[in-house]
Amino acid sequence: MILYFCQMNLPDESRVNNHCSIFEFEQSWFDLLKDDEKQLIEEHSVSLAFKKGETVCKQGAFASHIFFLEEGLVKVYLEERNNSLILTLSTNHSLLGLSSIFEGNNKLPYSISTYTDSKIRMIDIQMFKQLLKQNSDFSFRIINILNESTAQIYGRFFSLTQKQLHGRLADILLCMATRIFKSKTFELPLSRADLGDLTGMSTESVIRMMKEFKDDGLIDIQCKNVVLLDIARLERISNFG
């Protein structure tokens, strides 16, 4: 039985929250700025259109912008030698690249690339820092955003280091359903290799585990189309590890 665009009977966010890789802001930071500050942002930023699969910024490059994801889906990832680790997926209205606001080091700590066609506003980092220094309501909000993101990273850190493949895959599937697509049914924008980078496992293992989940009636997959069939059991797998 495949449900299309089912009424969401989705897991309780607060429980999934912790092991989730997706990063979404409801908070509006822009509204905290004064009119002249808003204008400054507009003047010192441009909105660019990126195609699916394009690189937005490269780890190690000098940080020149803060990125505001107006629309799209992107991955934030570390790359070193042949290994790559996805830190978070980010959707609409995320503020990215905040980690480069660090006086000691002006290099980007991660790379960002798009999964779908995306619109990204690139905000001059010097100007952004200036606003942080002059508007404390704004910077307090940014601290909140940073802390939310840190909490997510902690959850993923725990998931990837303490759970085994079953748990990690369950985590990521639940996360996608609740956080990105807000539906039990969705079309995966990531390749199996990307799922591997996201869960810290090999591409082959991703495929094997997905097949196992399918055989067990937990999910249904046809290539990119995923349906979560038994969320309660997926949650148990996620919690059990």
Add this chain to the structure above:
Amino acid sequence: MILYFCQMNLPDESRVNNHCSIFEFEQSWFDLLKDDEKQLIEEHSVSLAFKKGETVCKQGAFASHIFFLEEGLVKVYLEERNNSLILTLSTNHSLLGLSSIFEGNNKLPYSISTYTDSKIRMIDIQMFKQLLKQNSDFSFRIINILNESTAQIYGRFFSLTQKQLHGRLADILLCMATRIFKSKTFELPLSRADLGDLTGMSTESVIRMMKEFKDDGLIDIQCKNVVLLDIARLERISNFG
């Protein structure tokens, strides 16, 4: 040959930085406060003495304080079921518990406990938030501190998920030498089990790897006393994975 308190011929910080679990602030945040704000901090905080091994705060509890580690060595860690994962070790002058400055959630995201007798100033979190909202130089500095800590977590995240035991152990040993003890020779304050929680490996594996390193002439250990003998090779192991 065992060197005691050798002149440090220690690895280049910038290279080790990334995979390091230790967290140390040179930056002074207190000086950015105005006199009356400093006074507020003093009035709304107490300095407590913790014995070795004591718990400072528990994950999941309501966050009521920011912790300033005036003296000592502590671990910041996640605990869930029987698993535990050390996020960072922190030494003198670290500001801890900043992650709980998050409007949406006032629960502590991690636990903290001491390795050595420690002096910790507990600062009322409401007052701390108040200062952040009114003093943007101060909150900008806090953003810097948060970002430094995030960068460290990323490095550890990468290390624990992409490297195997050799690399992870090398990472942590180099890190201790450069960051905590600032000497090739040091007395380990952590048990083998703690090293396991820090490197994401079992206690037995820690012991086995340490023995292997010893047999290979990389380090010398006698129970708690550690000497790094071949730092260049340890770095190669760290980089190679």
Add this chain to the structure above:
DNA sequence: TATAAAAACTGACGAAAAGCAGTTAATTTA
């Protein structure tokens, strides 16, 4: 629409690392 290229998938194999059960050594504590 044919061809090339990239993803998805499969099965066999082996390496890495955890778990177990027990011993020895080092600390506590009575």
Add this chain to the structure above:
DNA sequence: TAAATTAACTGCTTTTCGTCAGTTTTTATA
């Protein structure tokens, strides 16, 4: 200072998971 408890260590077994070497399917490109 002896007994009890905890930590460190060892060898063996088992599990997990990655690697390799393919085939099949899908997608992109000429």
